[in-house]
Amino acid sequence: MTKPRSRRGGGRPTIADVARKAGVGAITVSRALREPERVSEELRRQIQAAVDELGYVPDPNARALASARAEVFGVLVPSLTNNVFAEVVRGIYDSLSASPFRIQLGNTHYSGLEEERLLQVFGSQRPAALIVAGIDQTPASRKLLESAGCPVVQVMETGPDPVDMMVGFSHLDGGRAASEHLIEAGYRRIGFIGARMDPRSQRRLAGYRAAMEAAGLFDPRLVTTTPVLSSVSLGREMFRDALAKVPTLDGVFCNNDDIALGVLFECHRASIAVPKTIGIVGFNDLDMMQVAFPSVTSIRTHRYEIGRRAVAMALAAIAGNRPEQRIVDLGFELKRRESTAR
Amino acid sequence: MTKPRSRRGGGRPTIADVARKAGVGAITVSRALREPERVSEELRRQIQAAVDELGYVPDPNARALASARAEVFGVLVPSLTNNVFAEVVRGIYDSLSASPFRIQLGNTHYSGLEEERLLQVFGSQRPAALIVAGIDQTPASRKLLESAGCPVVQVMETGPDPVDMMVGFSHLDGGRAASEHLIEAGYRRIGFIGARMDPRSQRRLAGYRAAMEAAGLFDPRLVTTTPVLSSVSLGREMFRDALAKVPTLDGVFCNNDDIALGVLFECHRASIAVPKTIGIVGFNDLDMMQVAFPSVTSIRTHRYEIGRRAVAMALAAIAGNRPEQRIVDLGFELKRRESTAR
DNA sequence: GCGGGAAATGGTAGCGCTACCAAATTGGCG
């Protein structure tokens, strides 16, 4: 059973082995695998039989080298543990699992420099498409994206100036909607609590500010932010700070649900009535918000769908029919719940 | 400025361009990049200058093809959104970010068949190492892992029969410790609530059962499980079911923290006193458990560290010094909190 | 001064696949 094996490779079957066994040329095997309609049905069957018998799997490296194009989607997100990006990534994986495309996932840790480095690395692979989170790339990153020679989808946000395509929603509008809701519910001293103030959180804050100023309620002392990574425990601490700073606080808009949950728990602990004494609004609408007691008002965002749409647009562009709508706004939804039902 | 570019490639600089510019042979450039100590300092400097000037980045596909070994870690996890695996994956990414290795991440969706398929795909890339979650691979998957020709690390669990190496802890012991803690705290009608009963949850259940039987407290009606994916809202529903089934329930061990949180919220909603009427223990110890009100007792697991250790062991094996300890048990820690402080 | 070995460098021949073009075969139509 000692097969003759090539000098270097690990002895795995190659396209030449399949071709020999099927009695055809190597190139015909290649075609049968990639564009079956261009090969007669009979040869196709023979080739398939040989493939099955040998357990042949094409070498993606050789394929990428020969075709100057890897079947890889490069995906860049700022965090892997943040549920929001995990959902986007899940949508991407689910949409790509049935395709021949692999995924190269990079974690930028919210760093522009790291993003540049990763784009450099990804670019060297000649990916089939790039999906990046956010619209605030550094000039260098933007240049890398523009010269990548493949479809690029910026996700999570929409903005006026896409590198190529965009899928997301307006964080500014989301922040404004959340804040207006609190105002309409009758809250007046409404604080903003935001951790890890990335560009999207900044825009949510801008939306908050716009709503508050329009209502003549804005006061800089109501705003509490930190660059620290967001967590439930941080939400609790920040809420205590905010309350110490402004004891008359009667509502909070949190830049995400983790923070909101921390606020809710602290209210319980300090016997602060929600929504009577304090109204709470979160952002993203994680599953737990509707289950919390009291349930927490939040801005529902369509993270999974963003991932799916990004892939769909990229695939369309690869196939040659670039979607005419280059900027897709998936919007958001204000979920009114007990935490603001005064 | 029209550079002469090769017929196919996208006109990016190749190793030959660098070699020409530096006035050396291509192979010397290759060596300077991979094993600098084997090239004289002078040539190294010249080469580095040429690399910088041209912006040369090696093509990983060509490299993989020529060396029959890709600088890729294949990573297989059952879920991307479950915080537990997200943390493991984060540990892996952080440990590998400074290395030349890329990561190929696959999502098995808790399916053995999908795992086999992905291992097949990953195998075709000749990865430098494979990291897979769990120890219950199908026989076919196991065979694929054994014949992968690279270091393999099974993570999350420890067991008697590693394919190669293992990093994790005993879920059975964890389940037992959680249950014994409830028993010691004076609870008697202690339920088990478990969603998505994967093999690890099954072993936590076995640990629960062992502890309960040893105390003469086991009753099958106390066990409530479902194959449905875990979530906070599901935890709430399952707790209501459990309570309907056994109204005298006075404690619950949940197979993870999402479920525990759902139970806690339902207790608030139904005005059930925690820990007085019901004691709650979770599993994994997410950040929020210590912030919850009341704070929730949980089994702290070292997910991030598992990811880091797995990479460290794999890198050591690649470098030729395979760690003598092939099975690393990182243990767990019972965090006693208010939810069981009767 | 010379042989021998270590260190540094280069040439050649692929790795497994596909782009490009050529050749062979078939079919339609005037």
Next chain:
DNA sequence: CGCCAATTTGGTAGCGCTACCATTTCCCGC
């Protein structure tokens, strides 16, 4: 019946890199 075009198949020449071996250079010790 013959010509042209469409369809199907194959050969050749790389893609960009590294393994393997050859060559050159330099230094040491006797």
